[in-house]
Amino acid sequence: MEGAPAAKRRRTAPAKVAGRPEEGERRYVPPPRRRNAGVSFGEAHFAETSYYFEGGLRKVRPYLFDFQTYCKGRWVGRSLLHVFGSEFRAQPLHYYRAAALAGRLRLNEQPVRDLGVVLKNNDFLRNTVHRHEPPVTAQTIEFLEENDEVVVVDKPSSLPVHPCGRFRHNTVIFILGKEHNLKELHTIHRLDRLTSGVLMFAKSAEVSKRIDEQVRQRQLEKEYVCRVVGEFPENEVTCEEPILVVSYKVGVCRVDPKGKLCKTVFQRLSYNGKTSVVKCFPYTGRTHQIRVHLQFLGHPIVNDPIYNTDAWGPAKGKGGNINKTDEELLRSLVEIHLSKQSLGLLDIAEGDLRPLTGEKEQDAAGDCAMPLQVTPVNVDSCSAEESKDISESEISAYSQNSAPQLQVHKSREASSGEQQGERDPLCEECKIVRPDPSPKDLVMYLHALRYKGTDFEYCSKMPAWAQDDWEES
Template sequence: MRFLRQFKSILQLHLKAKQRICSELSWFPKMQSPKSVRNAQTQHGEGSSVDVENIFLHRFMLSLEPVLEVNNIGGQDASASPAPECVWFHSVTDVETAEKEDPSPTVSLTKELTEESSATEKRKAESTEDEGKAKKAKFDDDKDRKTKRPGFSDERYDETSYYFENGLRKVYPYFFTFTTFAKGRWVDEKILDVFVREFRAAPPEEYERSLEAGKLTVNNEKVPKDYKIKHNDLLANVVHRHEVPVTSQPIKIVYMDKDIVVVNKPASIPVHPCGRYRHNTVVFILAKEYNLKNLRTIHRLDRLTSGLLLFGRTADKARELEQQIRTRQVKKEYVCRVEGRFPDGIVECSEPIDVVSYKIGVCRVSPKGKDCKTTFQRIGEDGDCSIVHCKPLTGRMHQIRVHLQYLGYPISNDPLYNHEVFGPLKGKGGDIGGISDEQLINNLISIHNAENWLGVEGEIKEEIKSSADDKVQREIKAEPVMAVSVKEPNADATTQTCHEEPDRSYDLKKCTTDPHCHECKLNYREPEEKDLIMYLHAWKYKGLNWEYKTELPDWACKTKINYEEL
């Protein structure tokens, strides 16, 4: 144990040495703690690629792997660290504090690290001169560099605002810059070919126009459409972003204190930015309307699933609850509505679940999967459907939905697992119609594209409307989102958390347009209620010395059930 502490101190000293060295080089950003490696925003949305600053830290950590392997003790990885924390960045003071705790590293190894750092400085200095202006262009603009940091700032929250219409929460279109470093598979390919193949959010002619206009850049420079991507190229694309509407139902705060926030998430709202969602997400809504910023995500719920969602307000609390969930010390209870009359008594399903595709997020029961277990109990009936109480004893992806599909009682309005794409039996008993997983994925993609409610309604607009008729304020049917008063534990005072009041009606002055934006010229069909909800609700979570539960949704209250006895 003492050697491990010494090794940790040496590694931290090495990090500080690298920081001092790299601070003298104009192209290297401020070093962060190794635990702080986090993904940032890319063309796919936030959370799928290494960001501008972390890319160099990522390379540095890779360079340490040989050193870590030499110091492997007893077959255990000396570089192993606790599970990732739900924070974007830690302060460098964390490293300094750790050094104070154990200031006695091995002198010989420290000397070697210092010599290696000196040699690295020379190599970096020489390579920087050789790379030329193209490489330096990435970091010449401090402002641009700042906007690419992970996490969220007030500037990002202020990109746009909300308005309510027809029972939906909508976001005014806004300009946004997607950034990503070149993937290995893109190297030596033409930039236009890569965007047409990898990013299908816009038609090919849109990417070609963006290249010609300088909105799609490489290392902050305009490039021709036949430019061949190189290693470490920073790609940036300025887009006029249109977000998908979500329900106007407010996010209700179940409990809040200085360490934690517990909310009741309505169906249709994603937890964090992903895909076409950014401001219409739980973390953005809580920040903009309740002034609850910098929350740590402890767990997640599917976009269409409603119910309990926990956030940490401090890193320590987030780590504590994450650990409880990871070690299965948290008991979870869900309520769902399934097709058919579910069997009597407690039904247990222990079939292993395998992820067929992480890209599109689909799983199935398979012998190759991971062990998991769920218990079910019918607690009511609603016509030809049953209300079922679910207890997932493990935490696999889509566990409840996949196990119900396997049992032959899928959630009645599950758009994914209650579909003939899984075969005539809809996946009952693991039967997917004799097709391969690859064919299943292809079928799911085609079905998704054909049945997605984001269809075009009517003809494409001749031009972007800006007539006086558009200035007429639209009728709003949504209920207003009110300020929430939450009692602090053991305190009589309440805390007002409302921050930004959304528009009650559409304001033309807040709507931005782009004459070249293909989405501005389309009339999207608005989602209906059936598109926004799935009959699955996270009802109760119980951990060590804590327990939270929500009120039940309307669809679960139609039957006469004494839920308090469960």
């Protein structure tokens, strides 16, 4: 008699859904793994994809990449569907359901088929994406010095120093490791992506700490050169206007009394009747300091894609005269670059426009590489039906169409252009044809000319655009 009810329960119990615990069952969450701080990029990272060169550009073949993150505190108790719908809106919800069906979403290293699973503290999420990187200039990285302590290079314009945003392989760190076997480098200072010139790396933590101490003690002398609009004053000019970050996401700053104190000294080198070559001596290291101070003085860098645009008004920000709110300024900047199809110069993608919504920026997008869109998603309208699995026939059809293509690009050797098999049926980026930028468009006329410390001095060559008789073609 005691066995009969149990048998009946077995016959009527619903089938268990993958990724969702049965009623009363406690889902096991493994303890957080200890992360090994300081591990450098190695051969496994470099082997993710390959480079090819085309039209004066260095390009990266699209590749599969795992973004990983532990559950944020604000996610605990919320379903994956809710988190994707409210914070990771670069893709529609059906994309994440398809990604789950393809085995690209894993929770604690177990495939997730049901996005209704509720997140717990220490949950570990892995999201495999088909990653596209913007092209950079094909200009060679020239070595200025390499010894037992440091590596010093002349960084080309358009190359980020280290992986950030949409860039990974097209970065100085990856190229030095992959092509010159220089690994475990410690970044001493950074240059903006569009800024070229002297870039220093330490080969050990001890050397990095020693030079960093010189930076903190203001013992590091920095000298830049740029070409600016108009006739810059012949006499030395000092600008000490405070600088405020308008948006970390878009990478925009402006002069503002609430900003951080800083100081830049400028000296004119030449004037060709239209533009001036100016030496710059930044005594502090605020974000975009030279560029913002030059804009304030009414002499922005000739081809600065941010601070020399009409988004700042008729005066282009001279004297801090903008007459726009921060939101209006960001919207104007994005609209200008959207019209030119040059959002890459702002280091953001079309979906990464959350600052325009006026919402508070959060750090979510950086972890799983799902940037945020302007269009809001009504998470409350995501019904239980939306969290259910797609039918087995759809799973089978999807797997048959996508699985062979997801592997072939990993092992292909590229010669030029897009290879067959590099397209991913889940990837929206694969469906977009983007015009290549001209190598000229990837160069900004700002160059780090010299870095001098108490026991070192490194100089690069004066760029061609800084010569007295140079004229823009």
